[in-house]
Amino acid sequence: MEKIIVRGGRQLNGTVKAEGAKNAVLPVIAASIIASEGKSVLHEVPALADVYTINEVIRHMNADVNMVGNTVTVDASNVLETEAPIEYVRKMRASVLVLGPLLARYGHAKVAMPGGCAIGSRPIDQHLKGFEAMGAEVTVGNGYVEAEVNGRLKGAKIYFDVPSVGATENVMMAAALAEGKTILENCAKEPEIVDLANYLNKMGANIVGAGTETIRIEGVEKLTGATHTIIPDRIEAGTFMIAAAITGGNVLVQGAMHEHLRPLVSKMEEMGVIIQEEESGLRVIGPDILQATDIKTMPHPGFPTDMQSQMMALMLNAAGTSVITETVFENRFMHVEEFRRMNANLKIEGRSVIVEGPSSLQGAEVAATDLRAGAALILAGLVADGYTRVTELKHLDRGYVDFAEKLATLGADIERVREEEVYSEDHEPSESVSTL
Ligand SMILES: CC(=O)N[C@H]1[C@@H](OP(=O)(O)OP(=O)(O)OC[C@H]2O[C@@H](n3ccc(=O)[nH]c3=O)[C@H](O)[C@@H]2O)O[C@H](CO)[C@@H](O)[C@@H]1O
Ligand SMILES: C=C(OP(=O)(O)O)C(=O)O
Numbered sequence: 423m424e425k426i427i428v429r430g431g432r433q434l435n436g437t438v439k440a441e442g443a444k445n446a447v448l449p450v451i452a453a454s455i456i457a458s459e460g461k462s463v464l465h466e467v468p469a470l471a472d473v474y475t476i477n478e479v480i481r482h483m484n485a486d487v488n489m490v491g492n493t494v495t496v497d498a499s500n501v502l503e504t505e506a507p508i509e510y511v512r513k514m515r516a517s518v519l520v521l522g523p524l525l526a527r528y529g530h531a532k533v534a535m536p537g538g539c540a541i542g543s544r545p546i547d548q549h550l551k552g553f554e555a556m557g558a559e560v561t562v563g564n565g566y567v568e569a570e571v572n573g574r575l576k577g578a579k580i581y582f583d584v585p586s587v588g589a590t591e592n593v594m595m596a597a598a599l600a601e602g603k604t605i606l607e608n609c610a611k612e613p614e615i616v617d618l619a620n621y622l623n624k625m626g627a628n629i630v631g632a633g634t635e636t637i638r639i640e641g642v643e644k645l646t647g648a649t650h651t652i653i654p655d656r657i658e659a660g661t662f663m664i665a666a667a668i669t670g671g672n673v674l675v676q677g678a679m680h681e682h683l684r685p686l687v688s689k690m691e692e693m694g695v696i697i698q699e700e701e702s703g704l705r706v707i708g709p710d711i712l713q714a715t716d717i718k719t720m721p722h723p724g725f726p727t728d729m730q731s732q733m734m735a736l737m738l739n740a741a742g743t744s745v746i747t748e749t750v751f752e753n754r755f756m757h758v759e760e761f762r763r764m765n766a767n768l769k770i771e772g773r774s775v776i777v778e779g780p781s782s783l784q785g786a787e788v789a790a791t792d793l794r795a796g797a798a799l800i801l802a803g804l805v806a807d808g809y810t811r812v813t814e815l816k817h818l819d820r821g822y823v824d825f826a827e828k829l830a831t832l833g834a835d836i837e838r839v840r841e842e843e844v845y846s847e848d849h850e851p852s853e854s855v856s857t858l
């Protein structure tokens with residue numbers, strides 16, 4: 423087992439670059455298998471565990487996939503298998519995003535039913551409702567969801583009960599190749615949905631309105647491979663913005679796009695952080711004293727749930743009482759117990775957490791309960807007294823490339839070590855054991 427060990431007290435300064443967005447690249451790679459002709463060439467693909475998993479999923483289906491540096495090439499012109507077994511879906515829920523492309527191209531798709539996870543129950547009823555409205559017969563049984571249609575899917579008018587990111591993406595991909603016009607209402611509006619629509623349009627699709635509540639899709643008969651550059655990861659960028667702010671540092675986060683990060687920027691500014699737009703990204707300058715604020719997570723353009731735990735770390739260092747209300751996932755407070763191990767003063771009240779700051783955080787051994795929790799605990803460790811040891815790094819690796827290494831470049835006292843190489847409380851970890 424590996425751990426990240428961070429010693430608090432260093433101010434972060436310098437420049438860091440956001441990778442391509444995890445939540446954009448996963449649907450884009452899933453969509454690449456819709457193309458019955460031509461290769462897709464995808465640039466700015468982050469070297470994340472989740473990317474390796476989605477590549478494995480489509481390779482298992484007989485697509486040719488190659489990753490060289492940050493470029494992925496997909497040739498899906500072979501005849502594909504239309505099944506994704508449990509081993510992939512267990513590793514990564516986003517594997518369900520192959521349902522729409524397979525169903526549209528082959529009239530059949532079978533994917534292991536994703537269960538709940540550490541942040542909530544996460545049903546896929548809205549994905550299935552969309553496929554059924556387009557004429558598919560959907561059956562759920564023996565741990566699988568299977569969708570089938572005779573001939574092509576038919577365009578339909580579909581109203582999502584909740585603005586789900588995954589359902590909007592899955593149904594939009596299916597509709598791209600359906601017969602006739604589809605109108606999707608109450609869609610999720612995340613920037614990653616716009617990126618997916620842009621890629622599909624380059625493949626020959628006819629999609630308008632992505633990024634708004636209503637998406638209109640005129641189905642086409644065939645899609646072909648296309649070249650596309652993935653948008654920067656707003657959540658990774660936001661995590662580094664908080665790293666700068668929490669340490670009172672001055673960091674330029676390259677690739678951080680103001681239009682994608684408006685809710686975070688405005689909340690951080692309310693807390694006293696200075697954020698300046700520069701040509702290549704956002705410069706974040708932390709104040710001497712952070713002020714308390716409140717946030718409520720909401721679908722985009724509301725405050726992103728994927729930044730909630732990192733924001734909790736920042737609020738723990740702010741003067742006064744802050745309130746976090748989580749409305750997107752019902753169980754996304756697992757990190758509260760871990761923060762408490764670091765002496766954080768936090769109280770859960772229903773779907774809210776009351777944060778009393780500033781807490782005098784102390785280093786402790788803590789576990790990443792999900793990927794953003796892992797990042798948040800490391801952020802807290804940057805300012806805690808002594809050493810914080812973060813375990814369960816498999817979660818962190820799903821969404822962050824070289825997180826510890828990038829923080830070290832900015833001046834953090836941090837390293838990633840194997841368990842057997844970890845020393846006792848009062849022993850500084852040695853440079854020679856770093857596995858970065
Ligand atoms: C790979 C990816 O892009 N992951 C992101 C995506 O996840 P994901 O696409 O799974 O999240 P959704 O937007 O679908 O989920 C939002 C809410 O809708 C509910 N719901 C969803 C689908 C459905 O059929 N029925 C239903 O009730 C969920 O339980 C949840 O409460 O958006 C989430 C919300 O911004 C982010 O936290 C994840 O990082
Ligand atoms: C919850 C997240 O991702 P996923 O939907 O892939 O679990 C996330 O990125 O914070």
